[in-house]
Amino acid sequence: MELYAHDSNNRFRASALLLVLLFQVTGRVAGESGSYPLVVSTWPFLEAVERAWSAVNNGSSAVDAVVDGCSACEELRCDGTVGPGGSPDENGETTIDAMVMDGVTMEVGAVAAMRYIKDGIKAARLVMRHTQHTLLVGEKASAFSISMGLPGPEDLSSSESIEKWNKWKENNCQPNFWKNVVPVNSCGPYYSNDLMVVAETTCSGDDPMRTVGLRSNHFGLHSHDTISMAVIDKFGHIAVGTSTNGATFKIPGRVGDGPIAGSSAYADSDIGACGATGDGDIMMRFLPCYQVVESMRLGMDPKDAAKDAISRIARKFPDFIGAIFAVNKNGTHAGACHGWTFKYSVRSPEMHHAEVFTVLP
Structure with a gap:
């Protein structure tokens, strides 16, 4: 086809046609820094990213692709902290937290402390x-999920999670998440103690941690984790999803930031998306992913928006551990972290396979 005709009208029509063809092929206009479909996920969960990519590249919606990707991580039990069979609570039971958000409609669905159902993101x-x-x-979330056709009920424990729990019990239930309490014995039950400082100073020869049941910071890559994933589909629609079995040895009933929109993940198709992982008990107090998206709305690029959200938390809790990825509606992505080295995975049309990006604290 002759794109450069001799008269101005033909040149105008040819230029317009070229722009239309460029948009159809790349999903973006010239000058934008990214492209879609696009999948971004916390950690090197490459199989989950490829599952989501395959779905969205073959025409699935952003929401369905996110569910496919997070489901893959649940099936694979990524890091032992996603899906069934990991992160036992103080009673040795595994429960599931999950969330999905549609960045077009702003609808959110989530389940928390869900027992007996392995398919968290589908629920x-x-x-x-x-x-x-x-x-x-x-359990009401479990009953609802079964009534809607998900398999269950079933035991979410595994031989690995039971072994981990038994070793923790043998170590006098340390570390744990209690504070300002006095235990009847090292594994509880625990009772409130308004005079904790006195109790600590009078326990000569004893480990105050074992006597008072203080919480220690034991969040890390293999003690708890979340898959948080964002997908931009071929139409530019954005969705996010999360799944986790929470913090290892958590107090039964604890819900982290995984199912909390704005904390573990957030999406607005007009702006972009964010995913987070780390100490959810602290991060959910700041809604960092909502902060990231709103910062991008005000003109910040993804890198600065992510760094700003992490810094807000670190100023108040300098010992916290956490990380964020941010992606704008054009596909430009970045990450920020505190307390550990963070890795996140990306799949875009320019890539032959999912690639891992490393972010230093």
């Missing part, structure tokens, strides 16, 4: 699609 999608609620919890 979250059912909440979004079939209820006017945002979050269902505990």
Whole structure:
């Protein structure tokens, strides 16, 4: 085809046609810094990213691709902290937290402290699609999921999670998440103690941790984790999803930031998306992913928005451990972290396979 005709009208028509062809091929106009479809996920969960990429590249919506990707991580039990069979609570039981958010409609579906159901992200999608609620919890979330067709009930423990729990019990239930309490014995039950300082100073010869049950910072790559994933589909629609079995040896009933929109993940198709991982008990106090998206709305690039959100937390909690990825609607992505080295995975049309990006604290 002759794109450069001799008269101005033909040149104008040829230029317009070239721009249309460019948009159809790349999904973006010239000058934008990214492209889509696009998948971004916390950690080197490459199989999960490829599963989501395959779905969205073959025409699935951003929401369905996110669910496919997070489901893969649940099936693979990524790092032992996603899906069934990991992160036992103080009673040795594994429970599931998950969330999905549609950045077009701003609808959210989530489940928390869900027992007996292994498909956390699928349960979250059912909440979004079939209820006017945002979050269902505990055994009622399990009953709802079964009524909507998910398999269950089933034991979410594994031989690995039971072995981990037994070793923790043998270590006098340390470390744990209690504070300002006095235990009847090292594994509880625990009772409130307003005079904790006195109790600590009078326990000569004893380990105050074992006597008072203080919380230690034991968040790390293999003690808890979350897959948090963002997908931009071929139409530029954005969705995010998360799944986790929470903090290892958490107090039963604890819910982290995994199912909390704005904390573990957030999406607005007009702006972009964010995913987070780390000490959810602290991070959920700041809604860092909501902060990231709103900062990008005000003109910050993804890198500065992510760094700003992490810095806000670190100023108040300098010992916290956490990380964020940010991606704008054009596909430009970046990460920020504190307390550990963070890795996140990306798949875009320019890549032959998912690639891992490393972010230093």
